[in-house]
Amino acid sequence: MxxxxxxxxxxxxxxxxxxVSQASGATEDPRGKAGLARILxxxxxxxxxxxxxxxxxxxxxxxxxxxxxxxxxxxxxxxGAVLTRSIEPFIALVEEMLAQPGLDENELERLKRETLADxxxxxxxxxxxxxxxxxxxxxxxHAYARTATGTSNTVTSITAADVQQQxxxxxxxxxxxFAFSGDIDASEAQNVATRLRASLGAGTGVxxxxxxxxxxxxxxxxxxxxPDRTQTQILIGGSGTHAQDPDHLALCVANTAFGGTFTARLxxxxxxxxxxxxxxxxxxxxxxxxxxxxxxxxxKTEDAGACLKLQLDMxxxxxxxxxxxEELDAAKQYLQRSNAFSIDTPAKRADLQLDSKLYDxxxxxxxxxxxxxxxxxLEQANAAVRARIPCDNLAILVLGTKAALGQTIDDAIExxxxxxxxxxxxxxxx
Amino acid sequence: MKQPDFLEAINAAAPEHGAVSYQxxxxxxxxxxxxxxxxxxxxxxxxxxxxxxxxxxxHTWFRIGSRHEQPGKTGLAHLFEHLMFNETTSxxxxxxxxxxxxxxxxxxxxxxxDWTQYNVAVPSGQLPVVIELESDxxxxxxxxxxxxxxxxxxxxxxxxxxxxxxxxxxxSELLWATAFEKHAYRWPTIGWMADILAFTTEDCDAFYRxxxxxxxxxxxxxxxVTVADVVERISxxxxxxxxxxxxxxxxxPEPAQNGERRVEIRKATATDKISIGYHSPALGDYDYAPMNxxxxxxxxxxxxxLQKKLVxxxxxxxxxxxxxxxxxxxxxxxxxASARTGKSAEDLLEIIDTELRALQSEPLxxxxxxxxxxxxxxxxxxxxxxxxxxxxxxxxxxxxxxxxAAAFQRQQSLQRVTAxxxxxxxxxxxxxENRSIVIVRPDSPDGEVSTAEDNHE
Numbered sequence: 001m002x003x004x005x006x007x008x009x010x011x012x013x014x015x016x017x018x019x020v021s022q023a024s025g026a027t028e029d030p031r032g033k034a035g036l037a038r039i040l041x042x043x044x045x046x047x048x049x050x051x052x053x054x055x056x057x058x059x060x061x062x063x064x065x066x067x068x069x070x071x072x073x074x075x076x077x078x079x080g081a082v083l084t085r086s087i088e089p090f091i092a093l094v095e096e097m098l099a100q101p102g103l104d105e106n107e108l109e110r111l112k113r114e115t116l117a118d119x120x121x122x123x124x125x126x127x128x129x130x131x132x133x134x135x136x137x138x139x140x141x142h143a144y145a146r147t148a149t150g151t152s153n154t155v156t157s158i159t160a161a162d163v164q165q166q167x168x169x170x171x172x173x174x175x176x177x178f179a180f181s182g183d184i185d186a187s188e189a190q191n192v193a194t195r196l197r198a199s200l201g202a203g204t205g206v207x208x209x210x211x212x213x214x215x216x217x218x219x220x221x222x223x224x225x226x227p228d229r230t231q232t233q234i235l236i237g238g239s240g241t242h243a244q245d246p247d248h249l250a251l252c253v254a255n256t257a258f259g260g261t262f263t264a265r266l267x268x269x270x271x272x273x274x275x276x277x278x279x280x281x282x283x284x285x286x287x288x289x290x291x292x293x294x295x296x297x298x299x300k301t302e303d304a305g306a307c308l309k310l311q312l313d314m315x316x317x318x319x320x321x322x323x324x325x326e327e328l329d330a331a332k333q334y335l336q337r338s339n340a341f342s343i344d345t346p347a348k349r350a351d352l353q354l355d356s357k358l359y360d361x362x363x364x365x366x367x368x369x370x371x372x373x374x375x376x377x378l379e380q381a382n383a384a385v386r387a388r389i390p391c392d393n394l395a396i397l398v399l400g401t402k403a404a405l406g407q408t409i410d411d412a413i414e415x416x417x418x419x420x421x422x423x424x425x426x427x428x429x430x
Numbered sequence: 431m432k433q434p435d436f437l438e439a440i441n442a443a444a445p446e447h448g449a450v451s452y453q454x455x456x457x458x459x460x461x462x463x464x465x466x467x468x469x470x471x472x473x474x475x476x477x478x479x480x481x482x483x484x485x486x487x488x489h490t491w492f493r494i495g496s497r498h499e500q501p502g503k504t505g506l507a508h509l510f511e512h513l514m515f516n517e518t519t520s521x522x523x524x525x526x527x528x529x530x531x532x533x534x535x536x537x538x539x540x541x542x543x544d545w546t547q548y549n550v551a552v553p554s555g556q557l558p559v560v561i562e563l564e565s566d567x568x569x570x571x572x573x574x575x576x577x578x579x580x581x582x583x584x585x586x587x588x589x590x591x592x593x594x595x596x597x598x599x600x601x602s603e604l605l606w607a608t609a610f611e612k613h614a615y616r617w618p619t620i621g622w623m624a625d626i627l628a629f630t631t632e633d634c635d636a637f638y639r640x641x642x643x644x645x646x647x648x649x650x651x652x653x654x655v656t657v658a659d660v661v662e663r664i665s666x667x668x669x670x671x672x673x674x675x676x677x678x679x680x681x682x683p684e685p686a687q688n689g690e691r692r693v694e695i696r697k698a699t700a701t702d703k704i705s706i707g708y709h710s711p712a713l714g715d716y717d718y719a720p721m722n723x724x725x726x727x728x729x730x731x732x733x734x735x736l737q738k739k740l741v742x743x744x745x746x747x748x749x750x751x752x753x754x755x756x757x758x759x760x761x762x763x764x765x766x767a768s769a770r771t772g773k774s775a776e777d778l779l780e781i782i783d784t785e786l787r788a789l790q791s792e793p794l795x796x797x798x799x800x801x802x803x804x805x806x807x808x809x810x811x812x813x814x815x816x817x818x819x820x821x822x823x824x825x826x827x828x829x830x831x832x833x834x835a836a837a838f839q840r841q842q843s844l845q846r847v848t849a850x851x852x853x854x855x856x857x858x859x860x861x862x863e864n865r866s867i868v869i870v871r872p873d874s875p876d877g878e879v880s881t882a883e884d885n886h887e
Contacts (some may be wrong), residue, residue: 029599054733121749121768125596228697273580
């Protein structure tokens with residue numbers, strides 16, 4: 001079995017799931033061309049083998065399959081699932097999509113118009129709007145601030161030549177990882193991967209050149225003004241963790257106690273005690289470079305200032321005092337036992353193996369997770385919190401109706417260093 | 431029907447309400463079976479051994495949803511679902527969640543028109559903890575005013591998130607309130623805001639005593655367990671809880687709609703939206719399967735008729751979706767579309783109407799039927815990958831149809847649907863006099879978005 005092929009077999013259901021992934025995504029879109037990788041992936045799906053989109057859509061449905069493209073900042077992936085009885089013609093279709101897309105120019109223009117409409121549609125969702133603008137507020141001009149969908153200006157600027165160049169750069173056999181799960185064995189999976197690889201040109205694809213982000217100093221507030229809101233979206237974040245940090249897992253355990261579960265401090269104080277927000281979470285994620293620590297709540301307008309102040313006070317207490325031994329033990333036990341649900345289906349097991357390769361995770365990151373969590377001490381967890389959790393250097397975003405919020409948000413932030421107000425339909429920049 | 435050997439010993443040691451009767455075995459797909467039991471209290475127990483992973487799912491489905499509420503008290507079933515995570519006579523506040531998380535549990539709950547369900551998934555070996563906690567809160571919940579008041583605030587915030595500040599949620603709520611005039615499906619499961627804010631601890635206590643009884647519930651256990659062990663533990667834990675006299679359901683069937691109803695609202699959005707609801711058959715109706723195929727052919731995938739017309743051919747919509755309500759009583763077939771800039775709700779309606787008329791005059795092609803059925807087959811298998819997915823399927827069909835293995839039986843019904851069936855239901859249900867329409871217009875009449883210029887202060 002090649003290193004680039006992952007398979008998790010289960011004959012329980014007559015379906016096969018797969019993904020063909022590359023460890024570089026939208027952060028590698030050329031400046032001014034944000035959205036290019038996503039447009040390419042979708043265009044490949046719509047023009048596989050030089051055929052028309054209606055013919056392809058009809059064939060995929062007839063086979064009992066799904067076929068899509070997922071582009072995040074760091075990954076470009078073709079993924080799908082199909083009834084076992086249709087695996088052969090389905091893989092032929094995937095081969096055409098990867099190696100022989102027509103990349104038809106009329107379809108490209110249609111896809112661009114669809115994408116522009118999607119960008120406008122996204123603004124209807126307060127949480128999506130807040131997340132997109134928060135990423136820009138948090139990461140500034142770093143590539144992690146960019147959106148995989150692109151902006152109105154960048155999508156409009158994408159040409160057929162851009163797409164062809166992007167395809168030539170990505171459709172290279174050594175740039176892909178193959179993962180299969182379900183009703184397929186190792187030998188069958190290897191044969192499919194060999195066939196798909198053989199259809200591609202030589203080369204290693206697009207490399208991820210994203211540098212480490214630099215988080216800005218100060219407590220910086222962005223108010224996103226949207227009319228007629230009854231509640232707010234509050235996002236707070238700053239420098240977080242990197243999977244290669246020696247204290248990465250210790251910080252994850254501490255975050256679980258602070259805001260990772262329903263019984264964690266944040267949810268108990270904001271939701272259970274005060275009823276201020278339906279949800280209250282903090283999160284850490286991994287990538288190939290350092291990612292952010294962030295908190296998310298959505299209190300009603302009248303409670304927004306008090307909720308924000310409470311969160312900042314809790315963050316300071318978390319930073320200064322860490323967590324208790326009781327909290328540590330509860331978080332460790334939860335993480336260890338609930339790990340069973342990261343590996344309970346063949347698709348999830350394949351995804352974890354794929355993640356390890358795509359994100360260059362340390363050896364044994366997932367395989368030894370339970371044991372390594374068990375080894376973390378209170379001193380390690382709290383040292384990680386003191387070293388990593390930001391208190392003074394924070395990006396703070398509040399989406400709501402500015403006139404109704406008045407001065408309450410500014411007043412809630414001690415040591416506010418800068419403040420901006422943007423309309424909710426603010427164009428993103430690239 | 432031969433009773434399992436282990437039952438005799440369990441019944442010999444059963445508490446007052448815990449004597450177990452065996453109700454038979456049902457195939458659940460090709461490889462699994464559902465074993466059905468009932469306690470003397472009326473609690474149904476459905477167990478499906480699945481040893482594919484060292485985990486199990488434990489669901490409790492109560493036959494109580496927003497359909498059982500009364501005007502002025504809407505949202506009580508949903509509020510109560512939240513309150514079920516509070517203290518009991520033996521567990522302090524917060525202890526329920528702490529013990530579940532300590533077991534590594536993935537847990538949640540949901541309420542809809544016909545039912546309320548509580549789902550817990552834990553690693554193998556944690557079954558005793560779940561049974562102890564779930565049986566305890568079925569009978570010994572403690573409701574105190576401060577916790578009820580705090581949870582009312584949480585639910586009000588959930589409503590702001592899902593309805594007040596969400597266009598889709600606001601439209602769906604208005605559509606059902608417009609389409610239904612008599613039946614309890616006319617109010618939203620989350621309840622009207624005024625009702626939510628007015629609930630008292632006494633309201634919640636009365637609701638608990640009325641509906642949270644073993645004879646109004648089914649427990650479903652799927653995963654790495656043995657049937658005998660599950661039955662014994664449930665008999666011991668739940669057998670102390672007696673049955674209750676359940677309130678009579680006082681619902682009024684919705685009369686036939688005799689004319690199109692149309693409402694229009696304004697929201698902070700850049701483009702028009704439209705939502706159309708046709709009264710449609712109940713989940714158990716013979717017409718449901720052909721309506722399901724019809725909905726797939728209309729908007730079930732990229733190759734579906736309306737997707738092609740609305741999104742590709744006319745480039746009129748940025749988003750289009752369809753939803754066929756899976757309810758005990760007749761619900762709605764909802765068609766939703768969001769217009770692109772420069773297109774109106776009327777443009778979308780014209781395209782939709784043209785396709786609906788075509789469905790009423792010409793049968794689906796053989797290819798369309800095949801595609802719709804293949805999509806639904808893939809969807810079924812995808813939903814059953816986890817033990818939680820299997821428990822959810824069993825619990826849902828048990829709660830709505832009293833047919834726990836119906837997922838597979840209905841898959842067979844779908845495969846038998848013909849073009850004639852689809853033509854018939856299109857003519858029966860997709861008529862303008864049988865529909866309600868909600869249109870959303872942008873707050874600013876020209877639909878223009880604000881200036882993109884940064885306004886730094």
